[in-house]
Amino acid sequence: MFGSFLKTSQVKSPWLMHFDCGSCNGCDIETLACLTPVYDVERFGIINVGNPRHADVLVVTGTVNKRNAVILKNIYDQMPSPKLVIAIGACGCSGGVFREAPNVLGGVDKVIPVDVYVPGCPAKPEAIMDAVVTGLGKLKGILEAS
Amino acid sequence: MIDAYIGLLVLWPVAAGLACLVLRAPALRSMLVMATAAVLAAAAVGLATQAPLTASPAFLASATALHVAQAASFLFPVYFLLMGLKEKHPLVIVFALLQLGLAAFGEFGLAAPAEVKTAVVCDGLSLALVLVVSLVGSLISIFALPYMKHHEEHLHLKTSRQPQFFMILLAFLGFMNGLALSNNLHVFSAFYEATTLCSFLLIGHDQTADAKKSGLRALWMNSMGGVFLHAGILLIQKQHGIADIQALVSPALWTGTTLLPLALIAMAACVKAAQLPFQAWLLGAMVAPTPVSALLHSSTMVKVGVFVCLRLAPVFEGTSTGRVLTLAGAFTFLAASALALGQSNAKKILAYSTAANLGLIIACAGIGTPVAIAAGVVLMVIHACTKGLLFLCVGDMEQTIGSRDLEDLRGMIATSPVTALAASAGSMAMVLPPLGMLVGKWAALEAAAASPVSMVMMAVGSALGVVCWVRFTGTLMSGVSMGSKADPAAHTSSLSTGPILTMLAGAVGLGMAAPWLNAMLLPAGVGNALGGGWGLMPPLFITAMLAWIVGIKVLGRQSQAKLATPYIGGLPSKEAGSFVGALGRNWTLSEGNEYATEFFGEPKLTKLAGVVAVALLLALVGGALI
Amino acid sequence: MNLNTFYLAVAGLILAPLVGGLVAGVDRVVTARLQSRMGPPLMQPFYDVGKLMSKVIAPASHWQGMFVRWALVASLASDVMLAAGADVLMCFFVQAASASFVALGAFCGNSPYSKLGAQRELFQLLAYEPVFMVGILCMAKAAGAFDAYSFMAAQGPLLFKMPLIVPGLLFVVLVKLRKSPFDIAASHHMHQEVVRGVYTDYAGRDFALLEIAHWADVTVVLWICSFLWATSPLTMVVTAGLFLFAALVIDNISARLTWRTMLGRVAPITLILATANLVWLYLE
Structure with missing residues (x-):
């Protein structure tokens, strides 16, 4: 019983950390908007934390470039496993319009494994919340398989 | 047997200290200090097995001993006076003169107090102080051996001043034991002045300007305490005609009379115990080598x-x-x-x-x-x-x-x-x-x-x-x-x-x-x-022990673990204590406590x-x- | 120690952290409702702890695991002491030891934010400890003894004899629920001032145990507050509930303090009030 409680808890308490990897701030504003009382993500147990050591879900906005790739990797490494990564917006998914710029590597998945992609320029808050819930479903599948 | 224990506790350290002064070889000195530590510890434990006890060993009870104590009440102030004159320190001079005046008044102006029947009364409180002095003090003296060697190497002295240092250090322990055990106010005050003298010498041991200044500060403050103590003792002598400490502390004696003498003695105690506003001498004592401040x-x-x-x-x-x-x-x-x-x-x-x-x-x-x-x-x-x-x-x-x-x-x-x-x-x-x-x-x-x-x-x-x-x-x-x-x-x-x-x-x-x-x-x-009130302690001890065991187990498990990289916002650099920041540079991290000044x-x-x-x-x- | 005390102690050991967890849940739901949100389920704190339990992460210091366990034992011990009717002042000291261990573990961590949090945690400790202690002294004076059963057996509500310690106790509850000061930043809601203060370096299972210790702490504090009206178990629960609700309302309608304001203003004012109350009790 205790074991199943622990498994249930893992999908009921996603603490997310938001990392701006070089976004134009459009997706950042939408991400923060979904943490406001209007959308009330705390319903799902979601809490926005500022510390990778406490985070379960890494929400990344913006393109990855040569300078911040290593920081992104570092933050990802500092998170406890199991962990989810959600790439937000066109830039996060693929590099977006900055894709061909000389200093840009591309989407978040060039550096770390991404679980859920949220398209849009910018992505909508509803889509972001949906992505977290989808990610949790994926996590649940992994936990049940194990 | 009891007399022997008391003799060892009081006289042995003084004698060993004098021997340190004469036998200057470091090896001999180490042996002497360790032997003193062993003797003190053994004698203190021996005394503890016999406590509570009363005794009248000759070296504390005889007429000669009392004369020595009386002479000491003049000799110490005279020495302080000379030091004050030499260093031109007005406060030291004033308090030494006051002490001399009080001593003379006590000697010639007052009737002698009733004879003290037992020279030594060792109850739990005295025993506590004896144990503290003999065990903790001895350990500190042993610690002083390597410390002073290192200390003098650091100072590049031509001739070692360790013999004097250890003489005072060891004698200090003896005086403290005497002070804890003596039941005669006059003998007590002689030991009290002796500790003042020892602390002055020990604080000033390094003979730097700072050390001298701190030593003199300790001297004037503590001789001010001495003035309070003497005044208190003389008032007791005048009021009750006694010098027996055990007789003194019965509440019945003080019903209906003023507590002024005891208030004065408490003032003296506050000076010795570095209570505010007398804390300055204790702070000054920091300039001395560590064993001194520890002691x-x-x-x-x-x-x-x-x-x-x-x-x-x-x-x-x-x-x-x-x-x-x-x-x-x-x-x-x-x-x-x-x-x-x-x-x-x-x-x-x-x-x-x-x-x-x-x-x-x-x-x-x-x-x-x-x-x-x-x-x-x-x-x-x-x-x-x-x-x-x-x-x-x-x-x-x-x-x-x-x-x-x-x-x-x-x-x-x-x-x-x-x-x-x-x-x-x-x-x-x-x-x-x-x-x-x-x-x-x-x-x-x-x-x-x-x-x-x-x-x-x-x-x-x-x-x-x-x-x-x-x-x-x-x-x-x-x-x-x-x-x-x-x-x-x-x-x-x-x-x-x-x-x-x-x-x-x-x-x-x-x-x-x-x-x-x-x-x-x-x-x-x-x-x-506290029989009832302490009842809470054993369960707490058991809990603490359990916590200790669990904690140590976890510590053992975690001490093998590889540590996480420090969270410093973004990017810690390869070198410890720095991070990669603006301009792509390595910025050193500096930490400090908040002192809320x-x-x-x-x-x-x-x-x-x-x-x-x-x-x-x-x-x-x-x-x-x- | 008779068997009855033993059962009570065991009940305290098991129930107190659970009550603390529920309090945390109520805290989050009520706060959400005050902000016209739905808020998380009532059991959310338990889910959080369950999740943290099953996380795998490298420690930030070799010592933290030890300090976390010590803090947990100390916090639980303070609950057990209250349940078994032991000396309340000693219970308070044991609980303060738990807070010290949390700070020590944070000092041992390798992140500067963790150490910063530890420093502030200590100043926060300095701000609320004295007034809490004086509150307990007031209760002990009125009850005539220091043990918890005497507090509960006091004639009539203690509140009327010590109205002036209420602001102090409320302040303690606010601090213990991690509502104020904001620059310590360990609360769930407004937690991004300086990462997560004293909790920054704790993670995974260590953090989960720390959270349980925190629940136990909250129970102790609310329990001691409830002594103010200890005529029956129901009044005690209501009193504790009122303190909790008042703390939540204050948190939601007012700005949080920095530790400097807390130490320089709030602590002295509440302490003076409580001291005045203590002196009253003596003059009576």
Whole structure:
């Protein structure tokens, strides 16, 4: 019983950390908007934390470039496993319009494994919340398989 | 047998000290010091098996001995006077002259007091002080052997001054034992002056300008204490015609008469115990080599003050003098704790904390109920162990890295793990339940039920102490984002780690044993009133032991683990203690403690606290006068 | 110690952290409702702890695991002491030891934010400890003894004898629920001031145990507050509930303090009030 409680808890308490990897701030504003009382993500147990050591879900906005790739990797490494990564917006998914710029590597998945992609320029808050819930479903599948 | 024990306790250290002066070879000196430590420890334990006891050994009871004591009351002030004239220090001169005047008045102007029947009365309280002096003091003397060698190498002296140093150090222990055991006020005051002299010589030992200044400050303050003490003794002689300490402390003797003499003696005790506003001499004592400050702070000198107060405590119970003394002690506890919090100099933290804890003991003495006295005795013994340990640790770390600033001691656990861990354990033993210091504080708080204001001061002081010591420990154990600074194998000697570890065992062991210790070490005539109240302790000990076992197991498991990279916002760099920041540069991280000097700044707070403390002491004497 | 005390102690050991967890849940739901949100399920704190339990992460210091266990034992011990009717002042000291261990573990960590949090945690300790202690002294004076059963057996509600300690106790509840000061930043809601203060370096299972210790702490504090009206178990629960609700309302309608304001203003004011009350009790 205790074991199943622990498994249930893992999908009921996603603490997310938001990392701006070089976004134009459009997706950042939408991400923060979904943490406001209007959308009330705390319903799902979601809490926005500022510390990778406490985070379960890494929400990344913006393109990855040569300078911040290593920081992104570092933050990802500092998170406890199991962990989810959600790439937000066109830039996060693929590099977006900055894709061909000389200093840009591309989407978040060039550096770390991404679980859920949220398209849009910018992505909508509803889509972001949906992505977290989808990610949790994926996590649940992994936990049940194990 | 008892006479032999007492002889060994008092005379052996003095003789061994003189031998140190004559036999200058370091090897011989080491042997002498260790032999003295062994003899003192054996004799103290021997005495403890016989206690409580009374005795009249010839060297303390004979007519010659009393003549010597009388002569001493002239000789010490004369020596102080000469020192004052030599150094042109007006305060020393004034107080030496006052002491001389009082001595002459006592000799020629007053009838001799009734003869003291027993020269030595050793009850639990005396035994507590003897044990502290003989065990803690001896350990500190052993620690001094490697320390002074290293110290003199550092100073590049042509001729070693260690013989003088160890002579005074050892003699000091003998005088302290004499002071604890003697039952005659005049013999007591002779030993009292002897400790003043020893502390003056020891503080000034390095003969630098700073050391001299501090030594003279200790001298004038303590001879001022001497003036109070002599005045008190003479008044007792005039009022009651007695010089027997045991007869003196019966409350029946003092019903209906003024407590002024006792208030004066308590003032003297406050000076010795470095209570505010007399804390300056103890702070000055920091300039001396570490063993000296350890000795002055933990086992000797300052303990005289609290010993005297605890001795007089039964008389203070329920009197207004006692109430004012409680207030004064509690105020020192509060103010000195606050001052300690604002310091970054590790030795100053220790010094202020010493003054604070002694204030607590004096407050206990002022309350004077059996519970309070019990708490005071427990605090006295355990404080000696714990503070001695902390001083030795800080001294050892200071020799390792060449600084005594808390900021430089950051992360010492990586540099010298044994000492730093011992220091951490010692500083936690100052504040954690169920160890002795906290148990004493708790008992004091509950015993202070008659004095709400002192209870509040104790409560605030206790919180300040917790913050101060947790920060001290935390700084020593600070994580490794800063990298290590010094060579770990810089110097280690079994003679310095030995005493440190023994003291650690003592501090923690005695801390755990506080309730039982307390039953053993009570002044004569005070029942063990805490029998019921201590009942809480055994379950707490068991819990603490369980926590300890679980913690150590987890520590063992985690100490193999690879540590996470420090979270420094974004990107820690390869080098410890730096991160990659703006301009792609490596930025060094610097850390520092918050000392909140706007609340706990030394200059402002010292002045403010000084004024209040002076007012309280005036009230102490003035209240008794009216 | 008779068997009855033993059962009570065991009940305290098991129930107190659970009650603390529920309090945390109520805290989050009520706060959400005050902000016209739905808020998380009531059991959310338990889910959080369950999740943290099953996380795998490298420690930030070799020492933290030890300090976390010590803090947990100390916090639980203070609950057990209250349940078994032991000395309340000693219970308070044991609980303060738990807070010290949390700070020490944070000092041992390798992140500078963790150490910063530890420093502030200590100053926060300095601000609320004295007034809490004086509150307990007031209760002990009125009850005539220091043990918890005497507090509960006192004639009539203690509240009327010590109205002036209420602001102090409320302040303690606010601090213990991690509502104020904001620059310590360990609360769930407004937690991004300086990363997560004293909790920054704790993670995974260590953090979960720390959270349980925190629940136990909250129970102790609310329990001691409930002594103010201890005529029956129901009034005690209501009193504790009122303190909790008042703390939540204050948190939601007012700005949080920095530790400097807390130490320089709030602590002295509440302490003076409580001291005045203590002196009253003596003059009576």
